Amino acid sequence: MEARKSKPIGKLVAYGIGSVGLYTAVYLCQDLIMDNFAKGGLYTALPIATVFLFSWIHGTFAGTLWQVLGIDAVKKAPAQATVSAPARKDSRPRATVSA
Amino acid sequence: MDMLSEATKFITLDPAGIGFLFIVGFIGGLVSGFIGSGGAFVLTPGMMSLGVPGTVAVASNMCHKFPKALVGSIKRYRYGQVDIKLGLYMAAFAGVGVQVGIKIQNYILGLWGQAGSDLYVSVSFVAVLVIVGGFVMLDAIKSSKNSCATEQTCSLALRLQKIELWPMINFKRANLRISMWFLLPVGFATGLLAATIAVGGFIGVPGMIYILGASGLVASATELVIAFVMGLAGSINWAMHGMVDIRLTLIILAGSLLGVQLGAIGTTFVREHMIKVVMGTIMLIVAVSRGFAMPKYLAKLGLMEVSDSTVAILEKASFAFMVVSLVVGAVIILGSMVKGRKALAPQGQEA
Numbered sequence: 268m269e270a271r272k273s274k275p276i277g278k279l280v281a282y283g284i285g286s287v288g289l290y291t292a293v294y295l296c297q298d299l300i301m302d303n304f305a306k307g308g309l310y311t312a313l314p315i316a317t318v319f320l321f322s323w324i325h326g327t328f329a330g331t332l333w334q335v336l337g338i339d340a341v342k343k344a345p346a347q348a349t350v351s352a353p354a355r356k357d358s359r360p361r362a363t364v365s366a
Numbered sequence: 367m368d369m370l371s372e373a374t375k376f377i378t379l380d381p382a383g384i385g386f387l388f389i390v391g392f393i394g395g396l397v398s399g400f401i402g403s404g405g406a407f408v409l410t411p412g413m414m415s416l417g418v419p420g421t422v423a424v425a426s427n428m429c430h431k432f433p434k435a436l437v438g439s440i441k442r443y444r445y446g447q448v449d450i451k452l453g454l455y456m457a458a459f460a461g462v463g464v465q466v467g468i469k470i471q472n473y474i475l476g477l478w479g480q481a482g483s484d485l486y487v488s489v490s491f492v493a494v495l496v497i498v499g500g501f502v503m504l505d506a507i508k509s510s511k512n513s514c515a516t517e518q519t520c521s522l523a524l525r526l527q528k529i530e531l532w533p534m535i536n537f538k539r540a541n542l543r544i545s546m547w548f549l550l551p552v553g554f555a556t557g558l559l560a561a562t563i564a565v566g567g568f569i570g571v572p573g574m575i576y577i578l579g580a581s582g583l584v585a586s587a588t589e590l591v592i593a594f595v596m597g598l599a600g601s602i603n604w605a606m607h608g609m610v611d612i613r614l615t616l617i618i619l620a621g622s623l624l625g626v627q628l629g630a631i632g633t634t635f636v637r638e639h640m641i642k643v644v645m646g647t648i649m650l651i652v653a654v655s656r657g658f659a660m661p662k663y664l665a666k667l668g669l670m671e672v673s674d675s676t677v678a679i680l681e682k683a684s685f686a687f688m689v690v691s692l693v694v695g696a697v698i699i700l701g702s703m704v705k706g707r708k709a710l711a712p713q714g715q716e717a
Contacts, residue, residue, distance in 0.1 A: 293616060300612060307608035314429060314610045315602060321619055322433035329624040330441065333631060340445055340634040341710055 274335045282328035289324055383416045384617055390692070391430070391621030397695045398622075399438045399629020401645045402589030403567020404695065406431055407652065408688045409618060410564070415685070418614065424564070425604035426614040432597030434622045439590035441630035447583045449539035452574070453591025455546075456553040460566060460596055463557020471561065481666030488663060491563045491656040498572050499649025505576075506646050509639035523579030540580040540588070552577050553592075560596060567593065568649055575642075582641040583633060632699050635706030640698070648695045655687035 293300060304313045333339065390412055394405020406427050413423035442448050475483045505520075523542075531545035552573035560566030567589045574585035604610055633641065658680045664670035665677065672680075 290616070290620070293613065297613065304612045305608040305610065307606050310608075311602055311605040314605050314612045314615070315598075317612055318429060318433045318601075318615060318619065321616055322437050322623060325620060326433075326437040326623045326627070330437075330627045332624070333627055338628065338631055340631050341706070 275331055276335060279328065279331040279335050282324055282331060286321075286325040286328045289321060379613065379617075386412065386416070387614065387617045388621040390689075391618035392625040393621075393692045393696045394618075395434055395438075395622030395625025395627075396629040396632075396699060397625075397644070397648065397692060398434065398567075398590070398593070399441070399626035400586070400632050400699050401567070401629075401641055401648070401695075402571050402586035403565055403593060404645075404648055405622070405625075405692060407563075407565050408685075408692055411685055411688070413614060418611070421604075421609050422611050422614075425601070425607075425609035426611045427618070428597055428604060429601040429610045429612075429615040430618040430622060432594050432601055433619060434626050435590045435593035435597055437623055438626040438630050439587065439594060441627050442587035442590065442633065445587075445630070445634055446539070447587035447633065448591060449537050449580070449584055449588050450591060451535075452537045452540050452578075452580070452584075453588045454595070455535065455549055456556060456570065456574070456588070457592045457595035459550050459553025460557030460560065460570070460592055461599065463554040463559075463566075464561040464596065464600075465557075466554075467558040467561025470558075478667065481663050485660070485663035485667060487562055488656050488660050490559075492653050492660070494559060494563070494568060495649045495653035495656065498568060499646050499653060501576075502572050502642050503646030503650060506639050506642035509642060510637075520576045520579065523575075523577060526577065527579055537580075540574075540578075540584045542579050544578055548577060556592065557596070566596070568645075571641075571645060582638050586633070586641050586645075629699060632703045635710075636699075636702040640702050644695050644698050647698065648691045651687055651691035651694060655684045655691065658684035658687065 303310060304317070387409070390405070390408055394409060397404040398406075409427045409430075410420075410423045413426065414420055418426070439448055439453075443450075471483060471486075474486045478485075526548050527542060527544050529545060529548075531547050533546050534543055535546055535549065536543045552570070555573060556566040556570035558566075559569045570592055571582075571585045571589050574580040574588060575582055580588065601610065661670055661672045661680055662677045665672040
């Protein structure tokens with residue numbers, strides 16, 4: 268059976284390399300990272316920026332991986348399934364012009 | 367700030383420890399991508415069992431939560447399930463709840479010490495999980511018997527939506543209009559619970575479903591926005607004190623970013639009541655887990671006599687039940703995804 272649409276193998280490989288690169292960098296520079304990331308104060312930006320970077324690179328890799336494996340959303344979810352209360356009639360007195 | 371560097375000296379990140387954090391991260395991500403919360407409650411005690419000090423475990427856990435919630439909410443936003451406005455309102459009120467929750471914790475700590483504080487956390491945990499989890503589970507069973515495809519809005523929510531109490535707020539994506547005075551306590555309780563048991567979603571999601579009238583899909587997806595905002599604020603707070611061990615955070619993140627996206631995809635495969643089934647099941651099993659932890663605190667307060675060996679066994683049983691709750695949740699999610707795929711397969715072949 269042929270695939271319905273082409274799978275983003277290139278994207279998977281690119282972000283996969285990026286993800287592995289980031290994790291290798293953290294592993295190799297463990298001491299430097301541990302010395303600086305937990306200093307607090309202005310250094311707070313370091314761990315926060317790091318997790319944002321990882322969530323972009325590794326997150327894109329993870330999403331693409333499921334896509335390549337053929338596991339993707341099957342339908343647009345019916346988000347508007349709730350029944351809201353019927354609109355109430357405005358019973359406030361109104362000024363009317365009787366001419 | 368020296369605490370972390372001291373602490374890291376005795377954290378051994380061996381392959382078994384890394385593997386454990388990765389797998390729990392993945393399963394926790396899968397569950398939170400699906401029901402909007404959960405998973406993190408196993409990671410803190412899990413990390414502590416690897417020798418990580420409590421505060422570092424909590425901080426590192428929280429620091430993985432917000433990027434996971436961000437990725438999950440982006441994914442579910444694409445499926446049209448996230449109401450950002452509702453999430454931001456809830457997060458703002460939850461922020462107030464967190465501050466009050468911390469004040470209550472400190473008051474109890476000052477009054478009864480650590481054991482009293484632990485007991486308060488465990489009692490709140492069990493009470494919320496049994497009452498709310500039981501209610502969610504009953505509703506899930508009722509919904510599964512219901513033949514209609516779409517979820518029914520709870521009559522309480524419908525009644526509250528009819529009350530025109532200024533200011534009224536419109537939520538387009540969630541398709542509801544409700545007074546801020548009903549939104550506020552739900553958000554506040556979410557924050558209060560997050561500050562007490564670290565899983566605010568156990569109140570936030572049912573609150574959005576049964577009190578505000580959002581669907582299970584929208585509530586669970588919107589919870590990810592709340593988790594992101596609160597997680598980011600909490601992580602900055604912990605990181606300011608130098609408590610985040612970025613290596614631990616990144617290992618958990620490696621697994622959870624895979625899991626959270628799979629969980630988000632899963633919501634498009636299954637019938638809507640499945641979110642309630644998974645949430646109710648996890649909450650009830652975790653309640654049992656916390657029940658096992660209670661004798662230890664009662665003994666410390668002198669309210670009960672328990673031997674050390676019994677406490678050790680109960681602690682192990684408590685942790686095992688927490689892991690079981692996640693695994694059962696993951697099995698239900700994956701099982702219903704496979705079932706959903708099979709049900710759709712004939713249509714796909716015909717097309």
